[in-house]
Amino acid sequence: MYSGKGVGRLYVVATPIGNLKDITLRALEVLKGCDFIACEDTRQTRKLLKHYGIEGKELLSYHEHNEEQAAKEIVERLKGGESCALVSDAGTPCISDPGYRVVKLAREEGIEVTPVPGPSAVTAALSASGLPTDRFLFVGFLPRKEGQLKEALKEAVELPYTVVAYESPHRLEKTLTLLSELYPDATVALFKEITKVNEAFLKGTPEELLKELRERGMVKGEFVLLFPPGRERVEEPEEVLRKLLESGMKLKEAAKEAARITGRPKGELYKLGLKLLGK
CATH class of the missing domain: 3.40.1010.10 (Tetrapyrrole methylase, N-terminal domain)
Structure with a gap:
């Protein structure tokens, strides 16, 4: 056949x-x-x-x-x-x-x-997370080296769309501990053992997740980390636009997306973008 x-x-x-x-x-x-x-x-x-x-x-x-x-x-x-x-x-x-x-x-x-x-752990986690799925970034396994991990976490927390990452059980506690030091108020979603008998979903600050994982003896297994869009924590149009431009978006696209996020006129945000870019 x-x-x-x-x-x-x-x-x-x-x-x-x-x-x-x-x-x-x-x-x-x-x-x-x-x-x-x-x-x-x-x-x-x-x-x-x-x-x-x-x-x-x-x-x-x-x-x-x-x-x-x-x-x-x-x-x-x-x-x-x-x-x-x-x-x-x-x-x-x-x-x-x-x-x-x-x-x-x-x-x-x-x-x-x-x-x-x-099946894919990425799409399975997204579909059941309750987080926005119209735009998302999958970054694979998080870096092992602390300097690179810090940069990856900073990007994940601040990007204006949902970020999905894999993390291994023996590095999960270290990653959440570092995240709690860098961004103690960040909201993180975590899936453990998707589709398996011990499947679980947690959402909260890094410290809250660490506490629950330890109390419930859940630090073993396969994990998917999801970071809600940074726009949930950003209110100022200028800040929203700056982050979009820093993520690599072209000005026209960034202005359109910032308008959708903030409700401000696209033309106004385009002009603001020109100023931010020094044009």
């Missing part, structure tokens, strides 16, 4: 992020029909395949440490007419997971790449 003469096809297949029932019928069809599966961890993928009775499928290891070489091997097989399903341990490949290199190389070689949509 998926392979044949000529060039094969690469399927980018989203898999469950926790609950094994969160997989699409189409994803199962592709996993059954493809010639081989490129996966981040063969052990994790075997669990999924076993759960759905998919047997005898060839699994090729593809992860951050062998991406370059594995991508070449996969593309050569695709050029030979085979079809491949690319999966990560959980969620959608390439979203803070391996996959970019093989997709890029396949595209460059003229091979068709087909997305098979499904």
Whole structure:
């Protein structure tokens, strides 16, 4: 069904992020029909395949440490007419997971790449957070080095749209502690173990989150941090406009967005922007 003469096809297949029932019928069809599966961890993928009775499928290891070489091997097989399903341990490949290199190389070689949509911790967290979703920024995992982490947190707190980040359990307390020192009054939303048995949602200041996490013994697991738009804490039109311009927006777009946020006339804000830019 998926392979044949000529060039094969690469399927980018989203898999469950926790609950094994969160997989699409189409994803199962592709996993059954493809010639081989490129996966981040063969052990994790075997669990999924076993759960759905998919047997005898060839699994090729593809992860951050062998991406370059594995991508070449996969593309050569695709050029030979085979079809491949690319999966990560959980969620959608390439979203803070391996996959970019093989997709890029396949595209460059003229091979068709087909997305098979499904679970993603980013969109799952956004959809259930109650935060604005018309504009958001996903920044992946937060930096490990303190200086870079400070800059990332400053940006996340002040940008005029929702910011989504991943954080590992062994760094979460450090990140929230640093955030409480820098921005003690900032509001943060936190998802733990989305779709899993111990799923939880918390919202409050960094100190409030730390206290609740410790009291409830919730510092282990997978976490998604969400920062509400900075506009919820900014009132002055000039300040709103300045932050939009500093985020990289062009003046025309910044004036339009500032008008939407503040309710002030776009023309007035455009003129204010010219002054801020020294024009």
